[in-house]
Amino acid sequence: MGRSMEKVLIVDDDEELCELVSEYLTVEGFDVDSVNDGEEGLRHAREELHDLIILDVMMPKKNGFDVLRELRQTSTIPVVMLTARGEDMERIVGLEIGADDYLPKPFNPRELVARIRAVLRRIEKAGDDEDQAERLRSGELEMNTSARSAKMKGKDLGLTAVEYDILAELLRNAGQVVKKEDLSVRVLERELSPFDRSLDMHISNIRKKLGEHKGGKDRIKTIRSVGYIFTTEAN
Amino acid sequence: MTLFLKIFLWFWLAMATIVGVVFLVNWSTQSEPLARQWQTFVGEAMNVNSQTAVQIYENEGVEGLELYLKRLNGRQRINSVGLFDRQGNRIGGSLDVRETGDLFDRGFNSSEPQFHRLPDKTFAASTVNLSDGTKLLYMLELKRFQAPAFFTNRLLLQILAVVLTAGLVCYALASYLTSPIRKLGKATRDIAAGDLSVRVGPELSNRRDELAHLASDFDEMAERIESLIESEKRLTRDISHELRSPLARMKVALELLRGRSNGESDTLITRIDTESDRLNELISQILTLSKLETGSEEFSRSDLNLKSILESLIADADFEARARDRSVETVKIEGLRMIGNEQLVRQAFDNVLRNAVLYTEQGTRVEVSMEREGTEAVVTIEDHGPGVPEEEIDSLFKPFYRIGEARDRKSGGTGLGLAIAQRAVRSHNGSITARNTGNGLAVTIRLPVSEARSASPAVVTTA
Numbered sequence A: 001m002g003r004s005m006e007k008v009l010i011v012d013d014d015e016e017l018c019e020l021v022s023e024y025l026t027v028e029g030f031d032v033d034s035v036n037d038g039e040e041g042l043r044h045a046r047e048e049l050h051d052l053i054i055l056d057v058m059m060p061k062k063n064g065f066d067v068l069r070e071l072r073q074t075s076t077i078p079v080v081m082l083t084a085r086g087e088d089m090e091r092i093v094g095l096e097i098g099a100d101d102y103l104p105k106p107f108n109p110r111e112l113v114a115r116i117r118a119v120l121r122r123i124e125k126a127g128d129d130e131d132q133a134e135r136l137r138s139g140e141l142e143m144n145t146s147a148r149s150a151k152m153k154g155k156d157l158g159l160t161a162v163e164y165d166i167l168a169e170l171l172r173n174a175g176q177v178v179k180k181e182d183l184s185v186r187v188l189e190r191e192l193s194p195f196d197r198s199l200d201m202h203i204s205n206i207r208k209k210l211g212e213h214k215g216g217k218d219r220i221k222t223i224r225s226v227g228y229i230f231t232t233e234a235n
Numbered sequence B: 001m002t003l004f005l006k007i008f009l010w011f012w013l014a015m016a017t018i019v020g021v022v023f024l025v026n027w028s029t030q031s032e033p034l035a036r037q038w039q040t041f042v043g044e045a046m047n048v049n050s051q052t053a054v055q056i057y058e059n060e061g062v063e064g065l066e067l068y069l070k071r072l073n074g075r076q077r078i079n080s081v082g083l084f085d086r087q088g089n090r091i092g093g094s095l096d097v098r099e100t101g102d103l104f105d106r107g108f109n110s111s112e113p114q115f116h117r118l119p120d121k122t123f124a125a126s127t128v129n130l131s132d133g134t135k136l137l138y139m140l141e142l143k144r145f146q147a148p149a150f151f152t153n154r155l156l157l158q159i160l161a162v163v164l165t166a167g168l169v170c171y172a173l174a175s176y177l178t179s180p181i182r183k184l185g186k187a188t189r190d191i192a193a194g195d196l197s198v199r200v201g202p203e204l205s206n207r208r209d210e211l212a213h214l215a216s217d218f219d220e221m222a223e224r225i226e227s228l229i230e231s232e233k234r235l236t237r238d239i240s241h242e243l244r245s246p247l248a249r250m251k252v253a254l255e256l257l258r259g260r261s262n263g264e265s266d267t268l269i270t271r272i273d274t275e276s277d278r279l280n281e282l283i284s285q286i287l288t289l290s291k292l293e294t295g296s297e298e299f300s301r302s303d304l305n306l307k308s309i310l311e312s313l314i315a316d317a318d319f320e321a322r323a324r325d326r327s328v329e330t331v332k333i334e335g336l337r338m339i340g341n342e343q344l345v346r347q348a349f350d351n352v353l354r355n356a357v358l359y360t361e362q363g364t365r366v367e368v369s370m371e372r373e374g375t376e377a378v379v380t381i382e383d384h385g386p387g388v389p390e391e392e393i394d395s396l397f398k399p400f401y402r403i404g405e406a407r408d409r410k411s412g413g414t415g416l417g418l419a420i421a422q423r424a425v426r427s428h429n430g431s432i433t434a435r436n437t438g439n440g441l442a443v444t445i446r447l448p449v450s451e452a453r454s455a456s457p458a459v460v461t462t463a
Helices: A015-027 A038-046 A064-072 A088-096 A109-128 A161-172 A180-188 A198-210 B003-072 B103-109 B149-192 B210-260 B266-294 B306-322 B342-359 B390-397 B417-426
Strands: A006-011 A030-035 A052-056 A079-084 A101-105 A135-138 A141-144 A149-152 A177-179 A220-223 A227-230 B078-084 B090-093 B114-117 B121-129 B135-143 B302-305 B327-333 B337-340 B365-373 B376-382 B431-436 B441-448
Touching: A006 A015, A006 A038, A015 A030, A015 A109, A015 B210, A030 A038, A038 A052, A038 A064, A052 A064, A052 A109, A064 A079, A064 A088, A079 A109, A079 B210, A088 A198, A101 A109, A101 B210, A109 A161, A109 B210, A135 A161, A141 A161, A149 A161, A161 A180, A161 A198, A161 A227, A177 A180, A180 A198, A180 A227, A198 A220, B003 B078, B003 B090, B003 B121, B003 B135, B003 B149, B103 B114, B103 B121, B103 B135, B149 B210, B210 B266, B266 B417, B302 B306, B302 B342, B306 B327, B306 B342, B306 B365, B306 B376, B327 B342, B337 B342, B337 B441, B342 B365, B342 B376, B342 B417, B342 B441, B390 B417, B390 B431, B417 B431, B417 B441
Parallel strands: A006 A030, A006 A052, A052 A079, A079 A101, B327 B365
Antiparallel strands: A135 A141, A141 A149, A177 A227, A220 A227, B078 B090, B078 B135, B114 B121, B121 B135, B302 B337, B365 B376, B376 B441, B431 B441
């Protein structure tokens, strides 16, 4: 990475795990801080001293969802959630309230690093894209890749980084089906797995933020078991 | 027949029978005197009437007599009247003697009123003396004696009142006895359906009998079941967290170790990593099984395309099978849909499919088909393996059950796959069965289908 060491904040009540992950991430070249409860995590996160937060769901006092919900009111800082595996609901709730990605526990730290890098790369793209600034537009929706902004009728939609990338990908192919598999690889940088519903959740968040066409039709259509289409006003 | 109906009808029948018998006895002991009372009454009336008639006859002659007798007709159930002399001549009136039998002679020979009964009428006769001492016979034709109308109506009313009262009392009794049973039955069904908070005590709190005891025992039992299920739920949640935390730490520690090892220990590190993955998988499966068995979690349902689910699973399984010189092939797959939980249905198919791939002989193929039979999707997955001893076939779906000692853990399966498949299929009101085909094992899954909305696999929706 061409930049200075990226700062990561781990929020998990398991102190020993924090120590181990800190050690691993330090070896991988991150600057790591860790806190062991939700309240403190929220306080640190709000100081915006970090580039990314790793947030555990199951914590006493204030759980990860509550922390994320409060954090998202003021900040778009990237968040990767650690969830209990098999608890399908937890994964989905996390994405619904604006996590950038999630990883079920127990996880392979290599996988964690890959997710962190993918999320951070998305943010960095903002800087890199400046030369080849791309302006995407459909009806009243306007996206500017250099500023990574998405505006509807001139008003910013407040998309998270993942949501922005998914919408941009759909908009580039407006009117055509974008396969889930391709979307997963291009945006989430991983192969689509059968039970992975993160794309569906991100799409559902984007839909809420976009609103509907005048006729009450969704702007993004689901083609069941294939993918999604961004529909233009005309069709 | 319900207990309520039985108690109600039997008690009612018993009461009605008792009442009926009492009435019958009363009736049979009272009916003779009653008829005699009537005869006395008629006799007395006849005396008065006949003497009046004779007086009128003597004072006013035949015309007066006729007038008087005519006036009597129709009164007090009298059809007709006649006054006769000893020779049988009718002095006055309209009575016909042809049907009177020997009454004429009996009447003349007795000082008491005499009767002659016919099915539809009764003749009565009594003698009367003229002032000169000549004996005449006064005869009446009466409607057949019946209990007076007001009397029979009242009897009917009484019987009705008694039977109705008996009915009401029996109804109350039967419902008093059976309503707590019904409440207990409803509570039992509610509990069976998963609502463990049901209690019957409050509804029966004003009773102090065996049923009230039963109700409080029932409540105690429900309380206990509820707390057991609750603690089981808590336990599974805790297992999920407590067992996985050390696993999570272990995996991170292993990767750190890998980074520091000089390469000699890499295979062992990988081995430990694999085993911890298996342990984690086992925890997941135990959790899934426990959720399915306790019904502690609501699984969301949606419209599923069984064909596309099955085809994607077959493609994956085939890919893995080919690496081991086996294959998975589609025989015939119909386009069917159902309402269900995608994850559970997938898992059921996948577990059976993987089991088949595991046990089919090298170089053979696993055959998969899905057809519609009535309202069911019938999925058959057939391998060409050793099969299962007939007596153990029912145990195949038990958790951690392994057929014989020969079938070892060669694949690292957890021994829960088929058990989970069975529970998952059952939670969708389906069934799963296994049978030996002679050259392998065939597992059949039946699931209720929903009507296909479209034959095309891709349905455009804005879900």
